[in-house]
Amino acid sequence: MLDNYIxxxxxxxxxxxxxxxxxxxAASLSKRxxxxxxxxxEDLQPVFSFKLRGAYNRVRQLSDKEKAKGVVAASAGNxxxxxxxxxxxxxxxxxxVMPKTTPEIKVNSVREKGAKVVLLGDTFDEASEYAQRxxxxxxxxxxxxxxxxxxxxxxxxVALELLMQHTSPAHAVFVxxxxxxxxxxxxxxxxxxxxxxxxxxxxxxxxxxxxxxxKHNRRVILDEVGIFADGVAVRQIGKIPFxxxxxxxxxxxxxxxxxxxxxVKDIFDDTRAIAEPAGAIGVAxxxxxxxxxxxxxxxxxxxxxxxxxxxDRLRYISERTEIGEKREVVLAVTLPEKPGSxxxxxxxxxxxxxxxxxxxxxxxxxAQVFVGVQISTGGNEREHVVSELRNQGYPVEDMTDNxxxxxxxxxxxxxxxxxxxxxxxxxxxxxxxxxALMKFLNSLGTKxxxxxxxYRNHGAAYSRVLMGVQLENxxxxxxxxxxxxxxxxxxEETQNKAYQMFLRGKNETTKE
Numbered sequence: 001m002l003d004n005y006i007x008x009x010x011x012x013x014x015x016x017x018x019x020x021x022x023x024x025x026a027a028s029l030s031k032r033x034x035x036x037x038x039x040x041x042e043d044l045q046p047v048f049s050f051k052l053r054g055a056y057n058r059v060r061q062l063s064d065k066e067k068a069k070g071v072v073a074a075s076a077g078n079x080x081x082x083x084x085x086x087x088x089x090x091x092x093x094x095x096x097v098m099p100k101t102t103p104e105i106k107v108n109s110v111r112e113k114g115a116k117v118v119l120l121g122d123t124f125d126e127a128s129e130y131a132q133r134x135x136x137x138x139x140x141x142x143x144x145x146x147x148x149x150x151x152x153x154x155x156x157x158v159a160l161e162l163l164m165q166h167t168s169p170a171h172a173v174f175v176x177x178x179x180x181x182x183x184x185x186x187x188x189x190x191x192x193x194x195x196x197x198x199x200x201x202x203x204x205x206x207x208x209x210x211x212x213x214x215k216h217n218r219r220v221i222l223d224e225v226g227i228f229a230d231g232v233a234v235r236q237i238g239k240i241p242f243x244x245x246x247x248x249x250x251x252x253x254x255x256x257x258x259x260x261x262x263x264v265k266d267i268f269d270d271t272r273a274i275a276e277p278a279g280a281i282g283v284a285x286x287x288x289x290x291x292x293x294x295x296x297x298x299x300x301x302x303x304x305x306x307x308x309x310x311x312d313r314l315r316y317i318s319e320r321t322e323i324g325e326k327r328e329v330v331l332a333v334t335l336p337e338k339p340g341s342x343x344x345x346x347x348x349x350x351x352x353x354x355x356x357x358x359x360x361x362x363x364x365x366x367a368q369v370f371v372g373v374q375i376s377t378g379g380n381e382r383e384h385v386v387s388e389l390r391n392q393g394y395p396v397e398d399m400t401d402n403x404x405x406x407x408x409x410x411x412x413x414x415x416x417x418x419x420x421x422x423x424x425x426x427x428x429x430x431x432x433x434x435x436a437l438m439k440f441l442n443s444l445g446t447k448x449x450x451x452x453x454x455y456r457n458h459g460a461a462y463s464r465v466l467m468g469v470q471l472e473n474x475x476x477x478x479x480x481x482x483x484x485x486x487x488x489x490x491x492e493e494t495q496n497k498a499y500q501m502f503l504r505g506k507n508e509t510t511k512e
Contacts, residue, residue, distance in 0.1 A: 001243075001244070001247065002188055002191065002192045002247075002248070003192075005149075005152070005153065005156065005185070005188040005189070005192075005244070006188065006189060006192050006193075008149060008150070008152075008153035008156075009153045009156035009157060009159075009160055009185065009188070009189050010160070011153070012053070012057045012153045012154050012156070012157050013057065013060060014052070014053040014056055014057055014154050014157050016056065016060075016089060017046065017052055017056050017085055017086060017089050018045055018046070018052050018053050018056065018157075019044065019045060019046070020161050021040060021041045021042050021044050021045060021158075021161065022041050022044065022165075023038050023039070023040055023041070023161075023162065023165040023166060023301075024038065024039045024041055024270070024271060025037070025038055025039075026038065026039050026266070026267075026270040026271070027270060028266075028269050028270050029266050029269075029270055029283070029287075033287065033290050033291070033295075033300075034290075034296045034297065035171075035290055035295060035296065035297065035298045035299070035300050036298070036299045036300065037283075037286065037300050037301075037302075038166060038299065038300070038301045038302075039267070039270070039271065039283070039301075039302060039303075039304050040158060040161075040162050040301065040302065040303040040304065041271075041273075041304055042158060042279075042303055042304055042305050042306065043273055043275055043279055043304045043305070043306055043307035044273075046085060047078065047081040047082050047085055047109075047308075048078075048081075048306060048307040048308050049077075049078035049081065049082060049231075049279075049305060049306035049307070049308060050078075050155060050158055050182060050303070050305050050306070051077075051078040051079045051081070051082035051083075051145070051306075052081075052082035052085060052086065053082075053154040053155055053157055053158065054082070054145075054146075054148075054150070054151035054152065054153075054154035054155045054181055054185075055079060055082035055083040055085075055086040055143060055151065055154070056082070056085075056086035056089065056090075056154060057150050057151065057153055057154030057157075058086075058143050058148055058150035058151045058154065059071060059083070059086045059087060059090055059092060059143060060086075060090060061150050062092075062141060066141050067090065067091075067092045067141075069138075069139050069140055069141055070092060070093035070094065070095065070138075070140045070141070071083065071087055071092055071093070071094050071095070071140060071141045071142075071143050072094070072095045072096070072097070072131050072134050072135060072140040072141070072142055072143070073094075073095075073096055073097070073131060073142065073143045073144070073145065074096075074097045074098075074124060074127040074128035074130070074131040075096060075097075075098065075124075075127075075145060076098050076099050076101070076102045076106065076124060076127070076230070077102075077106060077230065077231050077306075077308065078231060078306050078308055079145035080096045080098060080106065080110050080115075081106065081109050081110055081113065081308070083096065083115070083143055084096060084109075084110045084113035084114065084115035085113045087113075087114070087115060088113050088114045088115075093116070094114070094115040094116065095115065095116045095117075095118060095131075095134060095140065096110050096115050096116070096117050096118070097118045097120055097127040097128070097130050097131040097134075098110070098117055098118070098119055098120075098127060099119070099120070099121055099122055099124060099126065099127050099431070100119045100120065100121065100122060100431070101122055101431040102119070103310050105308075105310060106308060107119070109308075118130065122431035144238075145179055145181065146178070146179030146180055146181030146182075146184075146238045146241060147179065147180075147181070147238035147239055147240050147241065148181075148240070149240060151181050152181050152184045152185045152188075152240060152241065152244070153185060154185070155181050155182045155184070155185035155186065156184075156185025156186060156188060156189045157185075158182065158185070158186055158303060159173075159185065159186035159187075159188075159189035159190050160189055162186075162190075162301065163189070163190065163193055163194060166299070166301060168299060169196075169299060170194070170197050170298075170299040170300070170301055171197070171198065171295065171298035171299060171300055172197065172198035172199070172200050172250075172286075172289070172298075172300055172301070173186065173190060173197060173198070173199055173200070173301045173302065173303075174200050174201075174202050174253070174282045174283075174285045174286040174289070174300070174301070174302040174303075175187070175199065175200070175201055175202065175282060175302070175303055176201075176202055176203075176231075176232055176278060176279070176281045176282045176303060176305045177201040177202060177203045177209075177210045177232060177237075177252070178207075178231060178232035178233070178234045178278065179234045179237065179238045179241065180210060180237045180238045180240075180241025180242065180244075180245060181238065181241060182303070182305065183199070183201050183210070183241065183245060183249060184238070184240065184241035184244040184245060184248075186199065186303075187199040187244060187245065187248035187249050188244050188248055190248075191247075191248040198250040198251075199248060199249050199250055200249070200250055200251055200252070200253055200285065200289060201245070201249050201251070201252040201253070201285075202252070202253050202254075202255060202281045202282050202284065202285030202286075202302075203232065203252060203253075203254050203255075203281070204225075204226055204228065204229045204232060204233075204254065204255060204256075204257070204260065204281065205226070205254040205255065205256050206224075206225060206226030206228075206257075207222070207225040207226050207229065207232060207233045207234065207235075208222075208252065208254045209222055209225075209234055209235060209236055209237045210237045210241075210242070210245060210249070210252055211252040211254060213236075213237045213242055213245075214245065214246070214249070214252060217246075219236055219237055219239065219242050220236065221235050221236045222235045222236070224489065226257070227429065228257045228260065228277055229257075229260055229276075229277040229278040229281055230277070230278065231276060231277070231278025231279065231305070231306055231308075232278040232281065253285040253288055253289050254285075255281055255284040255285055255288055256324070257320060257324075258320045258321075258323045258324030259284045259287070259288060259324045260277050260280055260281055260284050260324065261277075261317045261318075261319075261320035261321045261323075261324045262284065262287075262320075262321050262322075262323075262324030262325040263275075263280040263281065263282075263283040263284035263287065263324070264277065264280045264317050264321070265317075265318075265321045265325070266280075266283055266287070267280055267283055267304060271304075273304070273307060274307060274309055274314070275304050275306065275307050275309070276306045276307055276308050276309035277309070277313075277317070278305060278306055279304050279305045279306035279307055279308075279309075280304070282302035282303050282304065282305065283302055283304070284324075285302070286300050286302045319406070320406065322355065322372075322374070323400055323406070326375070326382070327374060327375060327376070328355055328372050328373065328374055328375065328400075329372070329373050329375055329381075329382045329385055329386070329398065329400050330356075330370070330371075330372050330373075330398075330399045330400045330402075330405060330406065330410075331370075331371050331372075331373065331385075331386070331389075331396055331397065331398060331399060331400075332368060332369070332370055332371075332396070332397040332399050332405070332497065332498065332501045332502070333345065333368075333369050333371055333389065333394050333395070333396050333397075334366045334367070334368055334369075334394065334395040334396075334501075335366065335367040335368075335369055335394070336366060336367070337366055337367045341367065342359075345369075345394070348388070348389060348392050348394065349373060349385075349389075350388070352373050352374060352375070352385070353373070353374040354371060354372065354373060354374070355372035355373065355374050356370070356371060356372035356410065357369060357370075357371050357372075358370040358371070358410060358413035358414075359413065359414075368413075368501045368502055370399070370405070370409065370410055370413045370502060373385055382398070382400065386398050397497050397498075397501065399497070399498055402496065402497065402498050403427075404427060404466065404493050404496045404498050404499060405496075405497075405498035407427075407464055407466070408427075408454045408464075408466040408498075409466075409498040409499065409502050409503065411454065412454055412466075412502070412503060413502050414502075420451045420452075420468070420470065421470065422470050422471055422472055422473075423451050423452070423468045423469070423470055423471075423494075423504070424468070424469055424470075424471045424476065424479075424492065424494050425452070425466065425467070425468050425469075425492070425493045425494045425496070425499050425503075426466075426467050426469070426483070426490050426491065426492055426493060427464070427465070427466050427467075427490065427491045427493050428440070428464070428465040428466075428467065428488050428489065428490045429463070429464055429465075429488065429489045429490075430463060430465070430488040430489075431463075440465070440488065443486045443488075444482075444486070445482070448469045448470070448471065448479060449469065449470045450467060450468065450469055451468040451469060451470050452466070452467060452468030452503065453465065453466075453467050453468070454466040454467075466493070468503075480492075
């Protein structure tokens, strides 16, 4: 099987539109990890992503008759921009179907390259369904983002360049995984030419479709996927990529949202470039693998696969970076509500730097403070800080892994209400587009009284809401039935420690 793909990769003509991207030595990251780290800079392609390679190679293979029919794809991201430029270079009409949630920067980028954009639905599945209708009704040629031999061969040219640029021994190459086109092409080439080099896939913890497929030895469809690293948020690995991965991929590493955010900063520190979350997961996986396995003195290579990040998202990414780097611990601490307590607490932290301190006076209560504390990397200082405070008599809850605390509560401290009763708390994600918040509120109707609401737009395709609603226990099944009909993803968070400590009213706290 590999012989066939090697020939296709060697025959791939991508350089009419793509560049041979540089291989950059990450000096700062190398020093920190005790290894030599090299970054394959696909973020420097004309569309700021490797996707251009596969799209161009596939369109170039079409016959003149097929080119005359025009090409179509469903994509909210880098494949859309790659196909648009490929079609422009080859004089082919392109139609890109994009969800209405697609950020305007990406929509405009596709239009600027001459493609027709159709905005339809809130999800990729809806866009994909319409694209397939155009194939049936108008005879257009569908160009898939990853499940195609021509596309995979185009992506495989990344590995061809990589091994020409790095001729020294290498321990492993870390490759971002979404639908699998990039890792399939790269793994096929690397294992044929340099089989001693490990090929390690990297996926978000909440979108690990290749890891699940390898575990079950068959392609599986994930029930749901996380949306932070939207470029790799795929529910099922491609059919062709999976067949290659079974033979050529050594293992898969999964990384958290916080670890991805830390990797974005690592890339910036070494290159002054800002990768998109999906573009940074290779670095996140490389770091995690090296640290957990105790790898030292090796050459480790990865791909920065894209840089199409909305500027609005940088605030959110920066908020999570220090936690992802394990340089910050987020705590909820109970202090006596009396003069001098704050000073005594600061002394208990033993000169550690405080990164955040949120507090509001609540008469008659002990004080609940939301505090960020800077810690050193390595070791178990996070656990040490918590145990130190507890040994000095402070009740402490570690909120470092609590999504509600990090997404919402840190912005809401002081929002207790004495009068609210029967409050249930839910966390939502819904498609972000003009009017989406109003549609969300309208969908809830007027039967239920909203007692708390926190909404944040992170510059992504989906927004996040934390909502309190006054609800008798007997009515909760009816309320959740209504939510299921509305169709937005939701989680009940009434028992979440962060809510319990910082936002729940006195009546609710004592009423069990």
